[in-house]
Amino acid sequence: MATASSPAVLADATRDETSLSRFLHGLPGVDQVGVEARAASLGTRSIKKAAKLWAIDTAISMVDLTTLEGADTRGKVRSLAAKARRPDPDRPDTPPVAAVCVYPDMAATAVEALAGTGIGVASVATAFPSGRSSREVKLADVRLAVEAGATEVDMVIDRGAFLEGRYGHVFDEIRAVKQACGDAHLKVILETGELATYDNVRRASWLGLLAGGDFIKTSTGKVSPAATLPVTHVMLQAVRDWYDVTGQLRGVKPAGGIRSTKDALRYLVAVREVAGEEWLTPELFRFGASSLLGDLVLQRRTQHDGHYSGPDYVAVD
Amino acid sequence: MSVWEYAPAPESRDLANLQPKYRPFVDGEFVDGGGEPLTSINPATEEPLAEVGTASESDVDTAVRAARRAFEQVWGPMPGAERAKYLFRIARLLQERARELAVLETLDNGKPIKESRDSDVPTAAAHFFYHAGWADKLDYAGYGPDPQPLGVAGQIIPWNFPLLMLAWKIAPALATGNTVVLKPAETTPLSALVFAEICQQAGLPAGVVNIVPGAGDVGSLLVRHPGIDKIAFTGSTAVGKEIQYAVAGTPKRLTLELGGKAANVVFDDAPLDQAVEGIVNGIFFNQGHVCCAGSRLLVQESVAEELLGKLRARVSTLRLGDPLDKNTDIGAINSAEQLAKIRELTAAGEDEGAERWTSPCALPERGFFFAPTVLSGVEQSMRVAREEIFGPVLSVLTFRTPEEAVAKANNTPYGLSAGLWTEKGSRILWLADRMRAGVVWANTFNRFDPAAPFGGYQESGFGREGGRTGLEAYLHV
Numbered sequence: 001m002a003t004a005s006s007p008a009v010l011a012d013a014t015r016d017e018t019s020l021s022r023f024l025h026g027l028p029g030v031d032q033v034g035v036e037a038r039a040a041s042l043g044t045r046s047i048k049k050a051a052k053l054w055a056i057d058t059a060i061s062m063v064d065l066t067t068l069e070g071a072d073t074r075g076k077v078r079s080l081a082a083k084a085r086r087p088d089p090d091r092p093d094t095p096p097v098a099a100v101c102v103y104p105d106m107a108a109t110a111v112e113a114l115a116g117t118g119i120g121v122a123s124v125a126t127a128f129p130s131g132r133s134s135r136e137v138k139l140a141d142v143r144l145a146v147e148a149g150a151t152e153v154d155m156v157i158d159r160g161a162f163l164e165g166r167y168g169h170v171f172d173e174i175r176a177v178k179q180a181c182g183d184a185h186l187k188v189i190l191e192t193g194e195l196a197t198y199d200n201v202r203r204a205s206w207l208g209l210l211a212g213g214d215f216i217k218t219s220t221g222k223v224s225p226a227a228t229l230p231v232t233h234v235m236l237q238a239v240r241d242w243y244d245v246t247g248q249l250r251g252v253k254p255a256g257g258i259r260s261t262k263d264a265l266r267y268l269v270a271v272r273e274v275a276g277e278e279w280l281t282p283e284l285f286r287f288g289a290s291s292l293l294g295d296l297v298l299q300r301r302t303q304h305d306g307h308y309s310g311p312d313y314v315a316v317d
Numbered sequence: 318m319s320v321w322e323y324a325p326a327p328e329s330r331d332l333a334n335l336q337p338k339y340r341p342f343v344d345g346e347f348v349d350g351g352g353e354p355l356t357s358i359n360p361a362t363e364e365p366l367a368e369v370g371t372a373s374e375s376d377v378d379t380a381v382r383a384a385r386r387a388f389e390q391v392w393g394p395m396p397g398a399e400r401a402k403y404l405f406r407i408a409r410l411l412q413e414r415a416r417e418l419a420v421l422e423t424l425d426n427g428k429p430i431k432e433s434r435d436s437d438v439p440t441a442a443a444h445f446f447y448h449a450g451w452a453d454k455l456d457y458a459g460y461g462p463d464p465q466p467l468g469v470a471g472q473i474i475p476w477n478f479p480l481l482m483l484a485w486k487i488a489p490a491l492a493t494g495n496t497v498v499l500k501p502a503e504t505t506p507l508s509a510l511v512f513a514e515i516c517q518q519a520g521l522p523a524g525v526v527n528i529v530p531g532a533g534d535v536g537s538l539l540v541r542h543p544g545i546d547k548i549a550f551t552g553s554t555a556v557g558k559e560i561q562y563a564v565a566g567t568p569k570r571l572t573l574e575l576g577g578k579a580a581n582v583v584f585d586d587a588p589l590d591q592a593v594e595g596i597v598n599g600i601f602f603n604q605g606h607v608c609c610a611g612s613r614l615l616v617q618e619s620v621a622e623e624l625l626g627k628l629r630a631r632v633s634t635l636r637l638g639d640p641l642d643k644n645t646d647i648g649a650i651n652s653a654e655q656l657a658k659i660r661e662l663t664a665a666g667e668d669e670g671a672e673r674w675t676s677p678c679a680l681p682e683r684g685f686f687f688a689p690t691v692l693s694g695v696e697q698s699m700r701v702a703r704e705e706i707f708g709p710v711l712s713v714l715t716f717r718t719p720e721e722a723v724a725k726a727n728n729t730p731y732g733l734s735a736g737l738w739t740e741k742g743s744r745i746l747w748l749a750d751r752m753r754a755g756v757v758w759a760n761t762f763n764r765f766d767p768a769a770p771f772g773g774y775q776e777s778g779f780g781r782e783g784g785r786t787g788l789e790a791y792l793h794v
Binding site for chain 1: 319320321322323324325326431435586587588589590591594595626634643644740760761
């Protein structure tokens with residue numbers, strides 16, 4: 001196991017597989033009832049007027065506009081890129097999204113369509129979504145994405161190895177992927193829907209952070225449940241704790257199942273009150289979503305116009 | 318300046334349907350009380366809310382006689398299944414008028430609307446639903462066949478949960494066939510008088526419920542009235558003792574739910590983030606105006622620093638301000654008198670050597686507010702470890718061994734509640750056996766359910782409220 005980029009305070013944690021395992025199992029437990037109650041209580045925050053407008057614009061700027069279908073075409077990716085640049089053509093002051101998220105073979109198309117916009121191209125990789133392949137194939141997948149010009153790579157962890165307790169294997173793999181990413185930002189997908197407990201979510205979060213992930217991400221969107229508020233709470237707490245220990249800011253990306261503005265606002269409240277205000281930026285928080293953007297645009301128009309304009313005023317793709 | 322300030326989201330004050338004048342409710346009618354009227358104020362603004370008529374000696378007497386007549390002629394002989402219908406009706410009316418009651422409670426008490434809306438009012442309705450279910454099943458409550466009601470219950474409730482404490486008192490009394498004369502607290506009488514309106518709406522027979530507002534003198538009249546069969550009191554230990562003296566040597570039955578100085582015990586293997594939530598909930602819920610508040614934090618040395626760091630960070634996120642704002646976490650202290658008491662005791666803690674940390678939140682210019690405060694380095698001998706502050710002030714002590722935790726937790730004349738935080742199940746059972754407290758919560762705090770009996774040890778009182786056990790307080794058994 002390599003330890004090159006682990007901060008000094010945590011160097012011991014990653015010395016070998018035994019230390020890593022001991023460290024992860026020494027993290028405080030997460031009480032299920034407690035974390036779910038806290039998530040529910042923050043869900044009752046009432047966000048109105050100027051606070052709501054600010055939150056909608058911020059949420060739009062945090063969207064990783066995603067299409068991850070076998071049936072994806074270059075045309076679809078291009079139209080998604082167009083929407084990413086101008087989510088609401090009638091209202092040019094609407095901010096662009098953070099990134100477009102696609103499969104590696106579509107990365108080049110997305111890069112071309114977004115050239116010069118500052119919008120990122122995120123590519124999933126490492127045998128997404130199951131992660132069931134050899135490391136060689138996974139790394140080749142990452143190279144494919146990076147060579148196509150992807151600025152962000154969304155990898156999946158080996159959940160099988162994680163659940164078996166082979167943390168060193170997962171750690172090494174994340175490190176290898178991070179290296180293969182070069183300058184591209186690495187998001188580590190934990191696939192929390194397969195991790196069974198909040199304790200595991202916390203361990204996997206720390207594992208991803210220790211191995212050098214720039215972001216930890218909840219889900220592929222292919223497994224149910226995908227992102228949930230309590231899971232995101234645990235991950236936000238992890239990046240907060242990481243910051244308190246190391247001084248480094250790392251990001252969180254809930255993905256899958258976040259469809260409405262109301263949902264997005266609940267997540268932003270959690271970001272503000274669990275991690276802290278520093279995280280209220282696309283540098284440190286993203287939404288992995290496909291249909292969310294449409295509702296955000298709709299609600300944005302409503303806030304400005306004082307009435308609903310109806311779904312036909314929002315581009316469908 | 319914050320990058321994202323929540324805009325004010327106030328609940329409409331008009332929902333409270335506030336009347337300029339409220340009057341005592343005696344024998345099914347609102348009457349002009351013979352006592353000196355009092356003015357109830359909004360503790361968040363110090364502005365008067367309404368004038369409230371109070372009961373004189375003759376009003377109390379009329380109320381007790383009405384309750385006696387209702388007990389003997391109507392409510393006592395009524396089959397349980399019929400009584401249940403009234404209780405179900407009251408429960409549904411509480412739900413129908415939930416928003417009105419929540420706003421009224423927040424105006425009169427100062428508690429945040431999110432608590433009156435999500436906790437006080439729904440739990441009050443739940444108590445009526447739960448006890449309505451018992452009314453026709455008392456034969457199966459474990460007290461033998463056909464257990465008999467006591468008669469007329471005199472009930473005196475505090476200002477911290479005005480409507481909820483009313484429900485805790487009235488629901489079991491009515492379910493078991495008793496009639497009641499209830500005195501709400503002097504600073505928070507309004508929701509009880511709206512409840513009286515609900516009794517009328519439900520068609521409850523006259524005299525079954527009587528509400529006699531007033532100060533301690535009205536409570537004293539009630540306690541000493543010879544026509545009363547049972548006294549149920551929730552409030553301070555000092556007043557509880559006076560009541561016990563007063564009823565000694567009389568046939569009156571008594572239950573007391575008094576003060577507390579509960580320990581919240583956190584072990585090094587606790588789920589720390591949720592323990593922080595539990596500590597915050599334990600002491601800052603309802604501005605700490607909770608008799609079972611976890612006002613003493615006992616934390617194991619090895620995690621004390623880490624836990625305190627997390628706790629201060631979390632407490633800094635609590636939003637103090639307009640209780641009607643839906644995003645307010647900490648509302649107003651109920652009265653100037655209570656605020657003075659909290660200030661005095663907190664200052665005493667500092668004088669005795671405790672380290673004071675106070676949330677940096679801004680306080681409104683008007684109204685009675687006290688910022689959430691954590692006193693660390695507290696020792697068992699200090700006043701802030703022994704006396705009930707009844708405010709948003711937490712005293713932090715440390716311990717090394719489980720035995721020490723038990724010794725410190727039990728080293729108080731009170732014994733209402735305790736909280737335990739550890740991921741080790743065997744330790745929870747070991748500790749729960751040793752905690753001298755009526756309620757022990759494990760990995761949670763301040764959870765209430767009408768089915769769960771609540772009550773104290775020692776100077777926290779006696780008798781239980783809620784659950785099957787709570788019925789005993791209103792039955793000849």
